[in-house]
Amino acid sequence: MRAMVYRGPYRVRVEEKDRPRIEHPNDAIVRVTLAAICGSDLHLYHGLMPDTRVGMTFGHEFIGVVDEVGPSVQNLSVGDRVMVPFNVYCGTCWFCARGLYSNCHNVNPNATAVGGIYGYSNTCGGYDGGQAEFVRVPFADVGPSRIPDWMGDEDAVLLTDALATGYFGAQLGDISEGDVVVVFGAGPVGLYAARSAWLMGAGRVIVIDHLEDRLEKARTFAHAETMNFTQHADIVVQMKRTTDFLGADVAIDAVGAEADGNLLQHVSSAKLKLQGGSPIALNWAIDSVRKGGTVSVMGAYGPLFSAVKFGDAMNKGLTIRTNQCPVKRQWPRLFEHVRNGYLKPSDIVTHRIPLEHIAEGYHIFSAKLDGCIKPLITVDAA
Amino acid sequence: MTPHAYTPTSPPLPETADELRARIPGWGADLDPADRPAVPRLQLDPGRSGAHWEVPDQQPERWPRERSIEHAMLTPVFGTSCPPKGVSGLIRRQAYARFSEARAAHWLLLVAADRVDTVGSTLGSWVTRRPENPLVGTGIRTELSHHGWSSRVGRDRADVGHHLLDPVVVAGPWLVGGTAVVALARAARRRRRSS
Ligand SMILES: NC(=O)c1ccc[n+]([C@@H]2O[C@H](COP(=O)([O-])OP(=O)(O)OC[C@H]3O[C@@H](n4cnc5c(N)ncnc54)[C@H](O)[C@@H]3O)[C@@H](O)[C@H]2O)c1
Numbered sequence: 001m002r003a004m005v006y007r008g009p010y011r012v013r014v015e016e017k018d019r020p021r022i023e024h025p026n027d028a029i030v031r032v033t034l035a036a037i038c039g040s041d042l043h044l045y046h047g048l049m050p051d052t053r054v055g056m057t058f059g060h061e062f063i064g065v066v067d068e069v070g071p072s073v074q075n076l077s078v079g080d081r082v083m084v085p086f087n088v089y090c091g092t093c094w095f096c097a098r099g100l101y102s103n104c105h106n107v108n109p110n111a112t113a114v115g116g117i118y119g120y121s122n123t124c125g126g127y128d129g130g131q132a133e134f135v136r137v138p139f140a141d142v143g144p145s146r147i148p149d150w151m152g153d154e155d156a157v158l159l160t161d162a163l164a165t166g167y168f169g170a171q172l173g174d175i176s177e178g179d180v181v182v183v184f185g186a187g188p189v190g191l192y193a194a195r196s197a198w199l200m201g202a203g204r205v206i207v208i209d210h211l212e213d214r215l216e217k218a219r220t221f222a223h224a225e226t227m228n229f230t231q232h233a234d235i236v237v238q239m240k241r242t243t244d245f246l247g248a249d250v251a252i253d254a255v256g257a258e259a260d261g262n263l264l265q266h267v268s269s270a271k272l273k274l275q276g277g278s279p280i281a282l283n284w285a286i287d288s289v290r291k292g293g294t295v296s297v298m299g300a301y302g303p304l305f306s307a308v309k310f311g312d313a314m315n316k317g318l319t320i321r322t323n324q325c326p327v328k329r330q331w332p333r334l335f336e337h338v339r340n341g342y343l344k345p346s347d348i349v350t351h352r353i354p355l356e357h358i359a360e361g362y363h364i365f366s367a368k369l370d371g372c373i374k375p376l377i378t379v380d381a382a
Numbered sequence: 383m384t385p386h387a388y389t390p391t392s393p394p395l396p397e398t399a400d401e402l403r404a405r406i407p408g409w410g411a412d413l414d415p416a417d418r419p420a421v422p423r424l425q426l427d428p429g430r431s432g433a434h435w436e437v438p439d440q441q442p443e444r445w446p447r448e449r450s451i452e453h454a455m456l457t458p459v460f461g462t463s464c465p466p467k468g469v470s471g472l473i474r475r476q477a478y479a480r481f482s483e484a485r486a487a488h489w490l491l492l493v494a495a496d497r498v499d500t501v502g503s504t505l506g507s508w509v510t511r512r513p514e515n516p517l518v519g520t521g522i523r524t525e526l527s528h529h530g531w532s533s534r535v536g537r538d539r540a541d542v543g544h545h546l547l548d549p550v551v552v553a554g555p556w557l558v559g560g561t562a563v564v565a566l567a568r569a570a571r572r573r574r575r576s577s
């Protein structure tokens with residue numbers, strides 16, 4: 001089969017690979033029909049995630065058709081059109097039993113601090129991902145769902161990570177009616193988080209980034225106020241001014257390890273890899289939220305230390321809430337919101353790139369060329 | 383006027399709830415926390431996931447699978463992408479066998495293994511029928527086809543400065559490594575001649 005393959009930092013290509021096989025009685029093999037590149041893939045692509053091996057196939061946002069099922073699979077049949085959450089999880093370990101699907105203890109021998117994620121390095125379990133013609137889907141009775149008939153492919157693929165994560169990020173902000181919510185990052189996750197904040201009754205939503213195309217989307221798609229941080233001498237002071245010197249009630253970090261805005265921090269982490277991730281946006285979130293406020297961290301960071309301003313967080317009495325998104329828990333409610341037209345996930349798709357050209361897709365998305373916000377990968381197994 | 387932070391009251395909002403509801407489809411639909419899927423936290427309900435086991439069957443271990451020493455056992459299910467191989471594989475096995483996730487040595491060894499893996503695999507590719515082509519693999523040609531210049535110039539982007547560093551980060555280690563190999567070879571030749 002054809003599959004995207006990692007070759008080293010900033011280099012990927014499409015190779016001929018063995019088709020995945022059933023390794024466990026509850027596995028399924030899914031023939032991928034549509035995939036996406038996520039901001040998280042960029043951490044791997046830039047070589048920021050330890051134990052990312054040459055030869056791995058990335059891709060944790062994908063939908064497809066069930067091609068083969070293991071002997072214990074009961075809930076899916078060959079031919080089913082399915083959407084697959086980015087989490088690999090068992091459903092019954094201590095954590096899954098309590099709904100922490102992104103923190104499953106039964107699927108990742110490589111690390112206990114993170115669960116299983118498709119195509120996301122060996123640190124996240126060593127599963128090949130869905131930027132390929134076929135993918136192994138463990139615990140087929142637990143993770144995947146049949147795509148409802150009324151739902152389009154592009155909406156479905158975005159529900160497997162980006163939309164669910166943005167919605168989850170807004171929930172971790174514990175938003176109450178009238179809250180001022182600031183979202184750092186106008187990528188897919190930030191845009192969806194901003195849009196979701198309104199559903200929870202926010203009174204003002206402010207989105208911060210430095211890419212004008214994305215800020216434009218934040219205004220039109222997410223109905224938010226925007227600030228370009230390069231146009232303010234100090235974005236934290238600007239946030240204080242616009243909130244009558246209180247700070248925002250809730251801040252959401254939708255940037256993560258590659259944050260820009262301070263060359264030293266960015267270069268020491270994203271380029272020289274001396275930190276687990278550049279904490280610029282996280283520090284801005286900590287400093288621009290009000291005392292007693294909440295910081296929701298959706299941005300992903302590596303397992304090494306980062307220079308986070310913890311003293312400020314402590315002195316301000318902040319609540320910091322984080323996690324990888326337990327995707328499937330969001331679905332029943334999100335399906336309603338999509339069906340009611342409250343959320344239209346595919347509105348942020350800017351690029352549709354065939355699997356064979358995936359190296360171009362990675363560069364365009366990574367360097368943010370051509371107004372790219374969300375690139376989808378079209379897969380066409382003959 | 384004294385800013386509200388110095389007084390007991392909150393600043394007024396620019397729009398009322400009714401105005402927001404009229405402007406933004408779905409405003410307030412999840413106002414009640416009970417409607418939010420993440421609330422309450424930690425609800426014990428093992429049946430909800432669709433699993434029909436209490437402990438999953440064990441996936442066969444086709445080669446010795448490296449695992450964190452913070453785990454009591456090999457997990458029932460695991461990925462099988464890219465088994466450890468060569469020198470990088472030896473480093474990875476050491477990182478897993480000796481250091482927990484709490485230790486920087488664990489991660490630094492894994493990062494070192496990643497770099498060894500990259501260099502080995504890239505050099506290796508040049509003796510196969512599919513040599514690495516950095517022009518294709520880096521997708522750098524999209525700089526021409528997808529407005530590399532106009533996407534960056536005159537746009538107040540914070541990342542443009544270090545984009546210039548990307549080629550150095552990608553090609554730099556190769557140049558340094560290549561120079562070192564040439565220098566070592568020269569030194570060896572000189573030593574052979576002088577002995
Ligand atoms: N928690 C989860 O489950 C989960 C799931 C998906 C993605 N993520 C993470 O969420 C983050 C965002 O993902 P994405 O797909 O939207 O990525 P993205 O790369 O498209 O978006 C990141 C945005 O942040 C902007 N940015 C950079 N520095 C900034 C700063 N200092 N302040 C404000 N904005 C800044 C960038 O310009 C970009 O628009 C990533 O770190 C990703 O790994 C987490």
Ligand SMILES: [Zn+2]
Pocket residue numbers: 038039040041060086161162
């Ligand atoms: Zn993702």
Ligand SMILES: [Zn+2]
Pocket residue numbers: 089090091092093094095096097103104105106
């Ligand atoms: Zn589990």
